Amino acid sequence: MQGRALLTxxxxxxxxxxxxxxxxxxxxxxxxxxx
Amino acid sequence: xxxxxxKIAGVESATVSLNxxxxxxxxxxxxxxxxxxxxxxxxxxxxxxxDARVEAAAELMQSGNQLRLRIAGTGEVFDVPFGAHDxxxxxxxxxxxxxxxxxxxxVHVAKDDRSSPIIQVTSVKPISRE
Numbered sequence: 001m002q003g004r005a006l007l008t009x010x011x012x013x014x015x016x017x018x019x020x021x022x023x024x025x026x027x028x029x030x031x032x033x034x035x
Numbered sequence: 036x037x038x039x040x041x042k043i044a045g046v047e048s049a050t051v052s053l054n055x056x057x058x059x060x061x062x063x064x065x066x067x068x069x070x071x072x073x074x075x076x077x078x079x080x081x082x083x084x085x086d087a088r089v090e091a092a093a094e095l096m097q098s099g100n101q102l103r104l105r106i107a108g109t110g111e112v113f114d115v116p117f118g119a120h121d122x123x124x125x126x127x128x129x130x131x132x133x134x135x136x137x138x139x140x141x142v143h144v145a146k147d148d149r150s151s152p153i154i155q156v157t158s159v160k161p162i163s164r165e
Contacts, residue, residue, distance in 0.1 A: 023045075023092060023108045024068055027060040030085040031077055 036080040043068055043076065069109045070142060070152075087142045089154075092162060097132045104138065104154055113142060113154035120156060127159050135162045 040049040040058065045066025050059045058077065062068055074084040094105045095115075102115040117125060140156040 023064070023066045024062050024070070024089055024106065025092070026062065026090040027058075027070060027073055028088040029058045029060070029073060029077065030087070031056050031058055032083040032085050033056075 036077065036082065039076050039080060040073065043072055065108070067108050069106075069111050071111065085144060088139070089142055090137075090139045092135065092137055094135050095128065095132050095159070102128060102132065104140075104156070107135070112151065114151045115156060116153055124156060124159070128156065131159060131161050136160060137162050 036058070037049045037051045040046055040051075040060060045063050045068040047061045047063045049061075051057075052059075058073075060073060070087060070089065073087075077084040091106050094107050096103045096105055102117050103112050104115050105112045115128065117128060120128060136159050138156055138159045140154040140158075143153045143155065145152045
């Protein structure tokens with residue numbers, strides 16, 4: 001029973017980690033000369 | 036400039052081409068790098084940052100009549116000018132409103148400090164929750 005609860009917690013944490021993967025992957029920035 | 040940008044936590048690599056006037060930055064998974072940080076770093080090196088083409092995981096949000104894209108993990112929010120997109124993209128933007136999406140787009144430089152930066156979305160697809 002405890003093992004199952006732990007597995008459930010682990011699954012939720014993993015799902016959360018997937019959900020939180022939010023970020024820039026690549027930025028292609030145009031830059032303009034020297035000031 | 037490459038060294039300065041690569042020192043930012045979460046930046047995997049930066050490729051600078053002064054001839055093309057471009058910096059291409061690849062970022063590690065789960066980073067919290069903001070576009071503002073990158074722009075500031077470019078400015079400190081004596082260059083003026085312009086528009087940026089970005090690839091990001093984000094959340095599409097409807098706020099009143101305004102559609103916004105929030106890069107979760109960084110908190111950066113961009114206005115999405117709904118009417119500036121073609122019909123197919125408008126359909127997708129409407130359908131995925133309130134969802135987490137994988138998107139590419141061009142972030143335009145804000146006209147002044149008071150206006151929100153704008154992103155012109157070029158592709159958007161929902162992120163499946165595994």
